[in-house]
Amino acid sequence: MADRTRFALVTGQVPPFPFVDCGHGGIGEALVKEYLQHNIQPIATTLPHESTEHLDEAGILHFPLDITDETSVVDLKRSLKAITKGFLDILVNNAGIAYTMTAIDTDVSVVQNMFNVNVFGPMRMVHHFHDMLIRSSGMIVNIGSVGGIVPYIYGSSYNASKAALHHWSNTLRVEMAPLGVAVLTVISGEIGTNILKNDRKRELPEGIVFSPASPQVFREHKVSTDSRTFF
Secondary structure, rough: OOOOOEEEOOOOOOOOOOOOOOOOOOOOHHHHHHHHHHHHHEEEOOOOOOOOOHHHHHEEEEEEEOOOOHHHHHHHHHHHHHHOOOOOOOOEOOOOOOOOEEEHOOOOOHHHHHHHOOOOOHHHHHHHHHHHHHHOOOOOEEEEEHHHHHOOOEEHHHHHHHHHHHHHHHHHHHHHHHOEEEEEEEOOOOEHHHHHHHHOOOOOOOOOHHHHHHHHHHHHHEEEEEHOEEO
């Protein structure tokens, strides 16, 4: 048992939303390449439309996954069980999307979609993969955000989703400890990825309270953050 291959699964997300995944230049790509350097077999998930050439060149196994789709998660588990013989040592819930907007002008339907990825996605993954993690005495890693602790302007909904993930993780940590599974929440700060670049064209609605500050203040904020991820 001690000499078996160890496996780490790192999740990503699907369009049409801004995403963090195992695509080129993302946190997921960096993580799977790092695992490879430490003799841990990484398994990446990618967007259906996305090139996987960078993963193929690095010799990293990858599968398509939509963490908002129960069937997609179940299909991935079936594929992984055949490869790992039922073991999973590390699950990294890295998938996430952003929504930049003033709190009072929030489109709730967009936020519901974001919560489906940022909060319910990790819940889905843990629900389906917990038995493989328990068998391995493994670890769950949830990518949180400094925004879930210290709010940043125009990020109220994103901050809320990460705060929810943090608190869920805290309880999950206590519940999984007797089962031999560790739970780690990564409170990341500013990281250079593509998540906010994909959200940079969003504009404030016309005729709102913030109109005197729009578009200049809103644009300046986005220019300062569009190359960084407030994880």
